[in-house]
Amino acid sequence: MELTKRFSSGGQDVLAVDRLSFAVVPGEAYGLLGANGAGKTTTLRMILGLLEPTSGYAEVDGFRTSESPDEVKSRIGMVSTSAGLYQWLTPRELLLFFADVYGLDDDTAQKSLDRFSQLFDLTPFIDRRCASLSTGQKQRVNLARSMIHDPPVLLLDEPTRGLDVVGSKVIFDYIAAAKKQGKSVIVSTHRLDEAERFCDRFGLLHRGRLMHEGTLPELQSATGCTSLTEMFLQSMPLCGQGEDAA
Amino acid sequence: MSDQFPPPPLPVKQSLRAEVRPMVRLWRLTRKELRETLRDRRTIITLVLMPLLVYPLLSVAFRQFFFSSSIKPTDLEWRIGGDSEQTLKEFSRHWAIGSQVIEGIDGPEQDPPKVSWDTKPMLEEAVKKGDIDLAVRSKVVPSAGMPGGVQVQYELYFQRDSLLSRSVANYAERRLWAFDQASYYDRLRNRSQNGLPHAVWKRRSLAGETGQVVSMATLVPLILILMTITGAVYPAIDLTAGERERGTLESLMAAPLPRLSMLMAKYFAVLTVALLTAGANLAGMSITVYSTGLGPMLFGDKALTPAAIIIVLSLLILFAAFFSALLLAVTSFARSFKEAQAYLIPFMLLAIAPGFLSVMPGIELSGVLAVVPLVNMVLLARDVLQGTINPLLAGAAVVSTALYGVAALALAARIFGSDAILYGSQGSWADLIRRPEELRDQPSLAGAALCAAVVFALQNVLSGLLALGSAAMPLETRLLLSAALGGILYLVVPLAIARLQFVSLARGFQLTPGQFLAYLGALCLGLSLWAFAHEIVLLTQHLTWLSVDLKKLGTGDFFEKIKHLSPLLLVGTTAIAPAVCEEWFFRGYLLGSLRGRLPGWAAIAATGILFGLFHVIVSGGVGGVRLLPSTLMGLVLGWVCWRTKSVFPGMVLHATHNGLLVLIGRFQDDLAKVGIGVEEQEHLPSWWLVAAAGGVAIGLVLVWLGTRKGLNRK
Structure with a gap:
């Protein structure tokens, strides 16, 4: 609620996120849309507790990030484009390590590993060093890593970047399945066409401020535009001038 | 891709945050870090190949040097x-x-x-x-x-x-x-x-004074230490800046793990690699020395004994523990591998330069050098190899290095994973020194360790400068300057660090009034303890490792000179000022930081020993005899503060003790005229000791009575 983040850059005070408030209910996919520098990634990082908000707070499943960071982190699975893999570990070692970090017992961890290996088709390379994997394979391992503890909340930051059509489909299918399971999903993406397909509601961010929020019909009615791309271009005329802060 | 979609969900609540013991978690994190590090070929090259190559090559160089040297003499x-x-x-x-x-x-x-x-x-x-x-x-x-x-x-x-x-x-x-x-x-x-x-x-x-010959016995530990550093550098960069650059640090930070656990796991991984490097280097060097017969040429009459190897290995472990923490602190600042390298190059040069100075002949492990990082370890290792170790100075070197290590680790903990480092564009360096928002009741352990290390280092620099400049000064000026120095070190520095950490002045320094009976007890203790301090000094003179010519301490000269000084000035500068300042720091700040975090006996012992060591260092290492009485005083003062939860009764005790001693010295002649007096190096009469023991007992009982729980509740 009222999440705000200011930081200094080159001696200047930059407002990355400006009093941002939104809520996502279980079983809902929320699309956080915006140009580079709109504050999408910064928002996701504040929700997870990786960045401390200048003011305001984020709450997950009744736990505030600032007060119970570990409770919040254990309930979130974060897929980030900037997240890497441990080069010298195999996907199996890496996934079991993170299962352990999230407090899964050995038996549950093994079951979870088997399940996600099957789901993301990791089996052919599960015992190869991560350094030798292709971009798509790495992204799939990364997805499995962030979901290994089966969190009730998913934060996806550009989840399909670097993936081919087949790889992207796996993500969309998983998001759809996660919604059915009652998980809350927040997706930050540039790919508005894809967002339209699987998000229930949208928040259009521009320079840290929430310009529009609602379901697609609500947004269409509010803006008079038919597609998200149109709305995006209409509501953000200065797109491109505010360079990425996230 | 699998067609079995969607999979059956796991029971969410069940899989959330199973309780894991901190040590188990630390071990698992460390194991992952080590697995990642030791599989990296670059680590293995530093770890194994370097010792395999360096020592045989060095032995060739040494043999060439000795061979050419042995030809020359007859010319x-x-x-x-x-x-x-x-x-x-x-x-x-x-x-x-x-x-x-x-x-x-x-x-x-x-x-x-x-x-x-x-x-x-x-x-x-x-x-x-x-x-x-x-x-x-x-x-x-x-x-x-x-x-x-x-x-x-x-x-x-x-x-x-x-x-x-x-x-x-x-x-x-x-x-x-x-x-x-x-x-x-x-x-x-x-x-x-x-x-x-x-x-x-x-x-x-x-021993030569010509300065023409570089001591080979010093060169060997220097090489070992440099090689140990080399082993630690790569994993330190890779596990901090490298991880940040590859984006793996973010995944780790997103997990429900205490930041300190992550840092400690990385620290233990770096330390393990450093120790493996040290072990490999020591083994490589020992084998080379034995197999080439260079031992007597390098170390003279004292050959490289297994005991010496074990002690040198222990020193390397200590040094590696310190330097690994320091490296992590520096590399945690960096946002990329390249940036970390840029930081490390000048830092390494700065760190290594004093090490090379220690190779010069005529450089001994003295009071000041015993606390200079790296130099102290090189000189101590040299002394071990030559069999000329001074336990007191060795202790100072070991304790100071350990203290610096803890301070470096505390600094690394503050930097590691902060917004400014994790997301360079979204945080500023100012975030790192930003004050906490809530007032703290006691200093953090990290802050206390940092403060102790700063005071320890400043103590040596400033007292060295004072000693250099004070030779031509009148005694009054020297005493005033010394009191001012104490004020800066023990009062201003902790105060500044406490303010930076937003620590409550009253609670952080234990500035509560205390109980009347406790003051009375402290006074009794202050009047009585000096007798035992005197006896301990005399008794410890017979211990070889503590023995020192009392003339070196200059106590005789000092008491002769102060006979003409104002008693007020003397008491002010040598009793009240040190009592206030030292109690402020050792009991108020340091002991206060340990309250509730360590058992009482451990906190009192830790600060008491530190108090004793500081007094040895102050005297430039020649005051070994001060170690036991000062430590004893530190323990009593610690106990009084712990019981009273106030720093003031200790100040009374400390000031009384110091004041009494200096006034006895000041009025020595007058006391002798009325038949009261004792020679500096003579034991006190038995009845004096009995009376003093009585005074100590009464003092302890009064403090205890004044701090009973029932009384506190009232």
């Missing part, structure tokens, strides 16, 4: 000095006879040395300065049955650091031995009844 003129013409005449005669005997066995000498003979008034000094290569003193002792009825006893002085001097001594010794053999057989032939040798001698090695 040079050998300068031999004697205490008299008669000594030189007799010595050269024995030398010549010995040479003839050896030539009889070995054949004619190929390259006989050119020797100049001269008498010198200050023989040992001449050897030390390198004016002569060998000094000879002789004594003629009557001995029945000897030729002429006398035995000639020589003392041969040489410089142990100088290859030439050692060569001349060895050459002379062999000739004297040969002369004795010849003389012995002559006497046997003459059926002499006396089988004693005609000439006997003793070798006396002297």
Whole structure:
């Protein structure tokens, strides 16, 4: 609620996120849309507790990030484009390590590993060093890593970047399945066409401020535009001038 | 891709945050870090290949050096000095006879040395300065049955650091031995009844002052330490800046793990690699030294014993623990591998430069050098290898290094994973020194460790500067400056750090009023404890590792000079000021930071020992005798503060104790006139000690009575 983040850059005070408030209910996919520098990634990082908000707070499943960071982190699975893999570990070692970090017992961890290996088709390379994997394979391992503890909340930051059509489909299918399971999903993406397909509601961010929020019909009615791309271009005329802060 | 979609969900609540013991979690994190690090070929190259290559290569260089050095001596003129013409005449005669005997066995000498003979008034000094290569003193002792009825006893002085001097001594010794053999057989032939040798001698090695020779025994630990550093550098960068750059740090930070656990896991991984490197290097060096026979040449008479290797390994472990923490602190600042390298290059040069200074001859492990990082470990390792270790200075070196390590780790904990580092564009460096939003009741352990390290380092620098500048100053000025220095170190520095950490002044420094009975008890203790401090000083003089000439401490001179000073000035500068400042820091700040985090006895012992060590360091290492009484005082003061939860009764105790001692010194003559007095190096009369014991007992009981729980509740 009222999440705000200011930081200094080159001696200047930059407002990355400006009093941002939104809520996502279980079983809902929320699309956080915006140009580079709109504050999408910064928002996701504040929700997870990786960045401390200048003011305001984020709450997950009744736990505030600032007060119970570990409770919040254990309930979130974060897929980030900037997240890497441990080069010298195999996907199996890496996934079991993170299962352990999230407090899964050995038996549950093994079951979870088997399940996600099957789901993301990791089996052919599960015992190869991560350094030798292709971009798509790495992204799939990364997805499995962030979901290994089966969190009730998913934060996806550009989840399909670097993936081919087949790889992207796996993500969309998983998001759809996660919604059915009652998980809350927040997706930050540039790919508005894809967002339209699987998000229930949208928040259009521009320079840290929430310009529009609602379901697609609500947004269409509010803006008079038919597609998200149109709305995006209409509501953000200065797109491109505010360079990425996230 | 799988068609089995969606999979059955796991029971969410069940899989959330299973309780894991902190040590188990730390072990699992460390295991992952080590697995990642040790699989990296670059680590293995540093760890294994470097020692395999470096030491054999160095041994070749050393052997070449010694070989070329051993050829040279005979090309040079050998300068031999004697205490008299008669000594030189007799010595050269024995030398010549010995040479003839050896030539009889070995054949004619190929390259006989050119020797100049001269008498010198200050023989040992001449050897030390390198004016002569060998000094000879002789004594003629009557001995029945000897030729002429006398035995000639020589003392041969040489410089142990100088290859030439050692060569001349060895050459002379062999000739004297040969002369004795010849003389012995002559006497046997003459059926002499006396089988004693005609000439006997003793070798006396002297440390050189010429500054021409680099000590090889110092070079070896320096190389070991540098190699250990080399081993730690790569994993330190890779596990911090490298991870940040690859994006794996973010995944880790997103997990429900305490940031300190992550840092400690990385620290243990870096430390393990550093220790493996140190072990590999020590093994490589030991094998090389043994297999090439370089040991005696490098370490002189003291060979590389297993005990010395174990002690050096322990020092390397300590140093690695300190330097790994320091490296993590520096590399945690960096946002990329490249940036970390840019930080480390000047940092390493800065760190290593003093290490090279320590190789210079004439540099000893002294009071100040004992607390200079890296230098202290190099010099201590050298002393271990040479068998000339001073336990007191060794203790100071070990404790200071450990303290710096804890401070570096505290700094790393503050930096690691902060917004400014994790997301360079979204945080500023100012975030790192930003004050907490809530007022704290006590300093953090990290803050306390940092403060202790800062005070420890500043203590040496400032007291060194004071000592340099104070020689020409009047005593009054020196006392005032010393009190001011104490104020800066023990009062201002902790206060500044506490303010930075937003620590409550009253609670953080334990500035509560305290109980009346406790003040009374503290007064009794202050009036009585000095007697035991005096006795401990006298008793510990007999311990070899603490022994020191009291004159070096200058206590006699000091008491003589203060006889003309104002008692008010004396009490103000040597009793009240130190009592207030030292209690403020040691009990108020440090002990306060340990309250609730350590058991009472452990917190009191830790600060008491630190208090004792600080007093040794203040005296430049010669005040070893102060260690036990100061530590004892520290323990009593700690106990009083712990019981009273106030720093003020301790200040009363401390000021009374110091004031009484200095006033006894000030009015020594007047006291002697009325029959009260004792010599500085004499034990106190028994009844004084009994009275003092009574005073201590009453003091302890009063403090205890004043701090009973029931009383506190009232």
